[in-house]
Amino acid sequence: MADVILDVKELTTKYITRYRENVYAVDHVSLKVESGKSLGIAGESGCGKSTLALSLMGYYFAPLHYMSGEIIIEGRNISGMDPDEVRKSILGTEISFIPQSAMNALNPTQKIIHFIEDVVQAHDPYKTKKQVYDLARGSFETLGLPAEVLQKYPVELSGGMKQRTVIAISVILFPKVLIADEPSSALDVTSQKMVIKMLKNLMKNGVIKSMIFITHELPLLYNVTDDIAVMYAGQIVEKGTAKEVVLDPLHPYSRGLMGSIMVPESGLRGVNLASIPGVPPNLKNPPFGCRFAERCQYVQPQCTAMAVGLRDMGDGRAYRCVLSENELRGIYRREAYQNAR
Amino acid sequence: MPDEKTIILSGSGLTKVFGFGGQKTVAVDHVDFNFFEGEIVSIVGESGSGKTTLAKMLLGLTSSTEGDIYFQGKKRDIRTHQKKQEYWKNIQAIFQDPFSSYNIFNKVDAVLLDCIHMRGGRKLPHAKKVELMVEACSFVNLKYEELTNKYPFELSGGQMQRLMIARIFLLKPKILLADEPTSMIDACCRATILSMLMNLHVETGMTLIFITHDIGLAYYVSDSIYIMEHGKFVESGSPDDVILHPKEAYTRRLINDVPKIHEEWDLSTV
Numbered sequence: 194m195a196d197v198i199l200d201v202k203e204l205t206t207k208y209i210t211r212y213r214e215n216v217y218a219v220d221h222v223s224l225k226v227e228s229g230k231s232l233g234i235a236g237e238s239g240c241g242k243s244t245l246a247l248s249l250m251g252y253y254f255a256p257l258h259y260m261s262g263e264i265i266i267e268g269r270n271i272s273g274m275d276p277d278e279v280r281k282s283i284l285g286t287e288i289s290f291i292p293q294s295a296m297n298a299l300n301p302t303q304k305i306i307h308f309i310e311d312v313v314q315a316h317d318p319y320k321t322k323k324q325v326y327d328l329a330r331g332s333f334e335t336l337g338l339p340a341e342v343l344q345k346y347p348v349e350l351s352g353g354m355k356q357r358t359v360i361a362i363s364v365i366l367f368p369k370v371l372i373a374d375e376p377s378s379a380l381d382v383t384s385q386k387m388v389i390k391m392l393k394n395l396m397k398n399g400v401i402k403s404m405i406f407i408t409h410e411l412p413l414l415y416n417v418t419d420d421i422a423v424m425y426a427g428q429i430v431e432k433g434t435a436k437e438v439v440l441d442p443l444h445p446y447s448r449g450l451m452g453s454i455m456v457p458e459s460g461l462r463g464v465n466l467a468s469i470p471g472v473p474p475n476l477k478n479p480p481f482g483c484r485f486a487e488r489c490q491y492v493q494p495q496c497t498a499m500a501v502g503l504r505d506m507g508d509g510r511a512y513r514c515v516l517s518e519n520e521l522r523g524i525y526r527r528e529a530y531q532n533a534r
Numbered sequence: 535m536p537d538e539k540t541i542i543l544s545g546s547g548l549t550k551v552f553g554f555g556g557q558k559t560v561a562v563d564h565v566d567f568n569f570f571e572g573e574i575v576s577i578v579g580e581s582g583s584g585k586t587t588l589a590k591m592l593l594g595l596t597s598s599t600e601g602d603i604y605f606q607g608k609k610r611d612i613r614t615h616q617k618k619q620e621y622w623k624n625i626q627a628i629f630q631d632p633f634s635s636y637n638i639f640n641k642v643d644a645v646l647l648d649c650i651h652m653r654g655g656r657k658l659p660h661a662k663k664v665e666l667m668v669e670a671c672s673f674v675n676l677k678y679e680e681l682t683n684k685y686p687f688e689l690s691g692g693q694m695q696r697l698m699i700a701r702i703f704l705l706k707p708k709i710l711l712a713d714e715p716t717s718m719i720d721a722c723c724r725a726t727i728l729s730m731l732m733n734l735h736v737e738t739g740m741t742l743i744f745i746t747h748d749i750g751l752a753y754y755v756s757d758s759i760y761i762m763e764h765g766k767f768v769e770s771g772s773p774d775d776v777i778l779h780p781k782e783a784y785t786r787r788l789i790n791d792v793p794k795i796h797e798e799w800d801l802s803t804v
Contacts (some may be wrong), residue, residue, distance in 0.1 A: 220722035453725035
């Protein structure tokens with residue numbers, strides 16, 4: 194068994210709104226990322242994917258608050274640490290985070306090298322500009338980016354190039370875990386492929402040890418990551434390897450997500466696009482019991498009667514439903530049979 | 535049967551050139567097309583291939599440098615404002631970014647009321663107008679009571695895009711031009727929006743023109759696909775011909791760049 198890089202146990206974080214209401218956006222989430230593996234997080238918008246990414250850094254600022262649980266990076270517990278301490282010793286060197294649309298956040302009046310100086314000198318103030326430049330040039334060349342980019346302003350770069358530059362800046366200090374939140378959603382297909390190729394190369398060259406990739410595009414997730422966790426209303430509803438979750442989903446919600454996949458492959462054209470009716474619940478007062486119950490087409494009376502736990506099936510596969518595996522498979526088989534008739 | 539269908543919109547030698555002299559950019563380069571009535575057409579290309587410029591010319595938002603557009607067999611005439619408004623009763627659009635499609639100073643009701651007025655319902659009693667608005671909202675699974683008296687920024691992206699479809703439902707144009715209607719919303723909402731557009735297509739029999747870079751979407755919805763590269767249509771035909779048996783290298787590259795489920799995704803070609 195490979196060594197575990199990131200181990201998250203029952204992490205719970207909340208937002209406090211200005212009316213003093215608690216919104217539990219991440220609710221008892223447990224994850225495990227092994228060395229050399231990547232984890233994908235899927236789900237609709239408003240399911241808490243991005244909040245999970247923010248919480249995993251261990252760097253909390255209002256309105257996001259830490260409640261309970263543990264984040265362990267290579268045996269070191271970082272949950273509940275002082276925010277200043279986290280910024281100095283964790284961000285950039287242990288965990289690196291690429292937020293959504295990070296490429297639009299580059300200051301247009303500064304050259305690219307300036308951002309790298311910022312990052313490096315925050316951790317080591319005695320590095321000279323020359324040393325930083327040499328480090329940056331070496332790093333950019335191994336990542337397949339031309340060194341001229343360093344002396345350019347962000348407006349001189351194309352969208353795909355900007356995104357790759359942002360990734361290169363965020364891995365300049367060789368973090369152990371890279372969290373990428375929708376790194377390719379604003380790009381067209383060709384630039385998206387370049388970004389994915391770069392992320393895969395980072396893993397292969399050992400620049401980063403593991404990666405957490407957040408997106409709602411399931412075909413992309415299937416091709417990029419080893420494992421997938423599906424999130425719904427702040428909870429993980431299904432975990433497993435990419436193949437298991439995409440090709441053989443057990444939870445009705447993951448099954449609904451698979452219904453909206455569109456890929457240009459033969460035999461898939463006639464298939465009806467199915468979408469899940471309704472919207473995710475408001476997390477200010479989440480429904481008791483199964484949170485997916487009101488949108489679920491296989492809803493049972495006991496769904497809303499008791500809290501539903503994660504059923505572990507071994508080998509990292511788990512799902513959150515009142516029905517057992519055999520019952521669920523039976524329902525799906527019957528449905529497929531009826532559709533075929 | 536292609537000869538039984540009537541051509542609703544066609545273009546011959548359509549060209550748009552930006553700039554002049556040394557800085558000349560040919561955005562759309564002598565494009566010919568025939569769009570049939572009641573058909574779903576997709577125009578696919580990567581960014582910078584001239585899709586949106588072509589869309590703007592079809593809508594009459596920019597003039598063409600060369601070439602003509604024919605609407606229902608007659609040459610399109612939008613030289614005066616009245617003629618333009620007459621033309622826009624027949625062709626309407628949904629744009630990529632729902633957040634910038636609305637006037638932020640107008641309430642949601644005003645958006646829908648405008649559409650009723652545009653269809654000649656200005657003199658209708660108020661109760662009848664509300665009834666029409668309720669019908670349009672329920673078509674896109676929105677509740678009119680929740681929307682009324684709200685400003686557009688109070689809605690989510692998916693709701694805004696659905697309200698856009700409610701507008702089209704009230705207007706009932708002959709042609710709907712959708713310029714990347716689903717690229718800003720998540721995968722689950724995408725299926726909802728698409729199925730609503732399909733319902734609208736079945737109900738009113740309008741011609742749908744999709745402009746997209748997502749070849750998967752084009753493959754699912756359309757009756758014919760046009761592939762655009764550097765302002766030219768390089769390949770066109772039925773989706774099964776174009777996607778499953780592509781002839782041009784450019785088409786093959788576009789298809790390769792999309793991640794797939796049952797086939798290996800080749801990363802080495804970038």
